[in-house]
Amino acid sequence: MTEDQFYRYLDVHGADLARWPGEARAAAERLIAGDDSAREAFNAARRIDGLIVRHLAASAGDTTAADRVLVKLAQPLPAQKGRLLSRLPGLLLDLQFAPAWPRVAALACCAALGFAIGISGVDRRIDGSDAVTRPSVADLTTAVFEPEPLTGARP
């Protein structure tokens, strides 16, 4: 690692070597151990990092600020956006389907039974009469060519 690379890493990652990439960390440790200027730069950066941490820790403000916010949030809340649409998936997710396989199996059996009855004709009357009424040709002609009863218009 060259000194320029070392200073670049120092700017990018700070003096906490734990934040450095693994291979760069090992090379930096060797450089710090063997190069006085690199070691002094590293120590200086570490002291600045310490000052920043200390400053930020001291600038949290007073502890009553959060209490004031919580009091304000205790007021009646505004309406939520998309409430009805958002509730539906949640309600569906709340339904307890487990264990699902007995219900699925029962549903599949019902479907198969209905299909079998439908194609076998078991549900049809056995007296031979066809319950379906077919319209005669005359009925169809009347329906197509007779004038409209209300307006008198012809098709």
Add this chain to the structure above:
Amino acid sequence: MDDSDEALMARLARGDEAAFRELSRRHVPAMVALARRITGNAADAEDVAQDAMLRVWTNAARWRPLASFRTWLTRIVVNLCLDRKRRAAWVELEAAGDIVDPSPDAEKRIEGGEVERQLAAAIDRLPSRQRAAIVLTYHEGMSNAHVAEILDTSVSAVETLLVRARQSLRAALRGVRE
């Protein structure tokens, strides 16, 4: 009963106010402190934290558990802080010129109140995104990737923000010596 943040958010999306109160109790203190560090203003910090929690409430249906609730909330707070800075016509101090050499002997005098005051003033003068990156890195202990996620940018952009911020702070401390 699952009382994780994510479980509370699922209840909150169904309009459960008790879940909202619990989430607020857990996170408001940290969010006020975070906003205080980024905005540098106590009143703004309280407004930001309140606004952020109300947005959590009103937009709860939009939340998807792709990231942790804490990350989502931090992102809302940071964005509100940056918006507030923009609206306040914040005069950004561009970083000082490139300083490749950290000037080893410059920080030997980093002792005493004057240096700390200068550092505090220099942090206050940082552009808002640089300051947010510094706060998230040094105080929240986030990785550069996590900071990038919060700031909705790339890791390399975060590294650039941090480099400029560190160079500015170092330049400010060198000025103290001089």
